[in-house]
Amino acid sequence: MITHTVAFRLKHPKASPAEIAFLKDAVALADIPGVQDFQRMHQVGTKADFDFGFSMRFADQAAYDGYNSHPVHVAFVQERWLPEVEAFIELDYVSLGEDG
């Protein structure tokens, strides 16, 4: 099981309609085959300059690859993520031991 996470900061003003729309529209990612436990979060820690986070889980690398290449994901990255996200960090996790 792979947990894919991304913490990010938007170009939009806080609580703006554009911010709200981005977070709302991202829910479309949850319906891509292979995506489990999709979550949208606020990043509330004061030690990192990111305001939001998404997380999702994949059963294996094949499911993750299928998500990455899925047209809904590719379109979201091109049409929403790249133009609207100011900065981000991606962190992907497997439980210790699970990967040998």
Next chain:
Amino acid sequence: MITHTVAFRLKHPKASPAEIAFLKDAVALADIPGVQDFQRMHQVGTKADFDFGFSMRFADQAAYDGYNSHPVHVAFVQERWLPEVEAFIELDYVSLGEDG
């Protein structure tokens, strides 16, 4: 519910006894009152230069504060984290909506 996460890179060589000992000894954090769902993970994403992650959940900020000030946590930070960790990023999450 607050999910506290930290991704990090150790000063130790990969798979060294010192690395293994650090990851093993960190389990002591799981026994601090208020800590839920403590997990140790490998960070397997190629876009960030961190090798490991810890995550844990707290019911509320009071539980999180209690963890931060607990002697076991304070000792771990001083005696293990600061001398052995080369770089890290802390990200804390609450579900969208949960924080109003």
